[in-house]
Amino acid sequence: MKTLQPVEVVKQVNEGNILTPKGFKADGAHAGLRYEKKDVGVIYTETPASSAAVYTKNIVQAAPIAVTKDSISQEGKLHGIIVNSACANACTGEQGLKDAYEMRKLAAEKFGVSEHLFAVASTGVIGELLDMEKIANGIQALNPTTERVSAESFETAILTTDLVSKHCGYEAIIDGKKVSMGGAAKGSGMIHPNMATMLGFITTDAVIESTDLHAALREVTNDTFNQITVDGDCSTNDMVLVLANGEAGNEPLSSTHPEWPVFIEMLKQTAETLAKKIAKDGEGATKLIEVNVHGMKTKPEAQMMGKTIVGSNLVKTAAYGADANWGRIIAAMGRSGVTFNPREATIAFGDIVVLKDGEPVAFSEEDAKVYLEQDSFTINVYLKEGTESGTAWGCDLTYEYVKINGSYRS
Incomplete structure (x- = not known):
């Protein structure tokens, strides 16, 4: 049973x-x-x-x-x-x-x-x-x-x-x-x-x-x-x-x-x-972003990298524009404070792989844009440092966020 x-x-x-x-x-x-x-x-x-x-x-x-x-x-x-x-x-x-x-x-x-x-x-x-x-x-x-x-x-x-x-x-x-x-x-x-x-x-x-x-x-x-x-x-x-x-x-x-x-x-x-x-109701937000990092030595390292990615203003603004700019993601990974081999990094928007083992992959920009225009989407990162994974959540960064916080007290 x-x-x-x-x-x-x-x-x-x-x-x-x-x-x-x-x-x-x-x-x-x-x-x-x-x-x-x-x-x-x-x-x-x-x-x-x-x-x-x-x-x-x-x-x-x-x-x-x-x-x-x-x-x-x-x-x-x-x-x-x-x-x-x-x-x-x-x-x-x-x-x-x-x-x-x-x-x-x-x-x-x-x-x-x-x-x-x-x-x-x-x-x-x-x-x-x-x-x-x-x-x-x-x-x-x-x-x-x-x-x-x-x-x-x-x-x-x-x-x-x-x-x-x-x-x-x-x-x-x-x-x-x-x-x-x-x-x-x-x-x-x-x-x-x-x-x-x-x-x-x-x-x-x-x-x-x-x-x-x-x-x-x-x-x-x-x-x-x-x-x-x-x-x-x-x-x-x-x-x-x-x-x-x-x-x-x-x-x-x-x-x-x-x-x-x-x-x-x-x-x-x-x-x-x-x-x-x-996270989904962030000020001015239109999208919930989930980042999953796989293949790290420790869970805290995977979590730290995930938070860095979803917290990047460049990643967040790309999300708002539904722009599959994976370069912003790997740049955030590199400054996350976590050690990894970039040549073994794979990045995907949902199931749409855009970087494979450190090399760019041809993908449909149109399909990626349609995926990123949803009110909730996932960024998946795969590494080969270990077996641990971590997840973080955030939202896109919009014009409305600036408007809200430019007049918060008034």
Whole structure:
């Protein structure tokens, strides 16, 4: 009898979201930080949830990150997270830190829990103080429910220059119990490992301790959120937070649990789906680009080369113009910091080979252009240094990107 692999056991939930797992509620409200759109959101669970997070590698970190780190460090448990858009609360000094703690306090009071059981996240313009009166009013206006419309309200409240909301859901059977996972994210510009101007929120009803959840998150982040890039800039506010409230009733998950690989696969698929949606929704973008690098000595080397290729402005502009300019790709490979033999390099746009073992190959420019005009395409690189592979995702660079960022504050 065939033994199912973890990737086969995990199933995507149609229109899944952060409320797909049991016991979670959400909402979004208009506090007035933005002209019309919702700008304050909450995810809440009455059952305390094991929590884990990863944060931006930028040494300039916004006040909400300090507050969330403080919250998680106390018990490793959270009841929820309060989020605002329109203002990053970054580079705002002592007042900004006080405001982030006040935001946490207001949310905790609203839901009748201890202050340290809430996390805080903010996104928007750097260097401006939060309007705390509006924040307070927005928090009071929140009325989280389990309805899909509430998940959509949260997804809308966290957006900045994003054109679309980003969500997904997955499920699997662990210990005979249905375990579910859902996610929501925002991110459009200043997207570059590690991680991006992005906020990612993942909920699950799995039973798992915070230390094991953190280990799982660290394991999947390098292959997902850290493998996307839009414009090479790294934000001050990036955060991915996972909440596990244990309502599925499975046996506690850890690396020694026989179905640990299933949970890891579910977390990986959730993170990868959100990461790809962020890359596709890059500011002004029209195309999602996937780069697969094969045949390297180590996976990190393959990943590094893939990120360099998809992050190259010349590659990105060629993608926008549907120009099969493979010279830009091999040039990016050469400056990636990874050692390889160019005479053994093969490059293909999908299945269209344009360079074979370091030699140009005659190919149909027309067919290549048709392929590159799709809203999603793949660049494949084959080398002969080893057996490891890596994948990265990004988007094209367009006139609209310049327009958006030329007037971001105004």
